[in-house]
Amino acid sequence: DQQVKQNSPSLSVQEGRISILNCDYTNSMFDYFLWYKKYPAEGPTFLISISSIKDKNEDGRFTVFLNKSAKHLSLHIVPSQPGDSAVYFCAASLKGGGSNYKLTFGKGTLLTVNP
Amino acid sequence: DTGVSQNPRHKITKRGQNVTFRCDPISEHNRLYWYRQTLGQGPEFLTYFQNEAQLEKSRLLSDRFSAERPKGSFSTLEIQRTEQGDSAMYLCASSPAMNEKLFFGSGTQLSVL
Numbered sequence: 755d756q757q758v759k760q761n762s763p764s765l766s767v768q769e770g771r772i773s774i775l776n777c778d779y780t781n782s783m784f785d786y787f788l789w790y791k792k793y794p795a796e797g798p799t800f801l802i803s804i805s806s807i808k809d810k811n812e813d814g815r816f817t818v819f820l821n822k823s824a825k826h827l828s829l830h831i832v833p834s835q836p837g838d839s840a841v842y843f844c845a846a847s848l849k850g851g852g853s854n855y856k857l858t859f860g861k862g863t864l865l866t867v868n869p
Numbered sequence: 870d871t872g873v874s875q876n877p878r879h880k881i882t883k884r885g886q887n888v889t890f891r892c893d894p895i896s897e898h899n900r901l902y903w904y905r906q907t908l909g910q911g912p913e914f915l916t917y918f919q920n921e922a923q924l925e926k927s928r929l930l931s932d933r934f935s936a937e938r939p940k941g942s943f944s945t946l947e948i949q950r951t952e953q954g955d956s957a958m959y960l961c962a963s964s965p966a967m968n969e970k971l972f973f974g975s976g977t978q979l980s981v982l
Contacts, residue, residue, distance in 0.1 A: 758911075760911075786969045788969065788970065790973075795975070795978075796975050796976075797873070797875075797960055797962075797973030797974050797975045797976050798912065798960070798973045799973070800970050800971070800972070803969065803970065843911050843912070845911075847969045856902070856914050856917060856925070857912075857914070857969075857971060858914070859911030859912045859913070860911050861909065861910055861911050862910075862911055
């Protein structure tokens with residue numbers, strides 16, 4: 755049972771336009787959400803995160819929005835650049851009894867930014 | 870900051886052989902995680918160490934899998950009697966205490982023939 759879902763396997767946008775990547779989750783106990791970017795043959799790289807007490811977090815061209823009632827978050831990239839082309843993973847954290855910050859990942863969305 | 874280092878980067882083995890992977894976390898990080906990623910899937914949690922103690926293991930980790938972190942520094946993941954279904958990217962990650970952000974290594978790509 756997938757607790758974190760990224761329903762769009764791929765997304766293609768033009769350079770300079772906005773990229774919007776979506777993520778849904780089912781476990782209401784998740785309290786921290788992260789986006790990771792992954793290039794081929796490399797490990798995932800942290801991009802941006804948001805705590806469940808917030809609904810928006812910005813870092814440069816990247817903004818993450820959280821809608822807790824809908825159990826939905828999205829990553830906005832503005833403006834998109836060709837170097838942003840990668841697989842983007844949504845991840846959620848569930849604090850265990852021992853403060854184990856184990857991440858549950860979605861399947862990823864392949865973003866292609868065309869020049 | 871040298872980042873999380875994993876060796877080897879690639880491993881090709883025959884079914885039934887044993888393999889061992891190594892992970893060197895970022896030096897000041899006391900938490901270490903192993904994940905597995907197969908094609909078209911996101912990373913899946915395998916196991917977690919806090920210092921040298923292995924505190925959680927996923928049901929994905931069968932009896933053929935064993936992980937250690939002696940002295941709370943580097944970690945090894947061993948797979949005994951490999952099966953073709955073990956073919957995957959094995960990712961190691963580390964994090965400092967009380968921090969949700971995991972830093973991943975580049976992974977070890979295992980191919981079982």
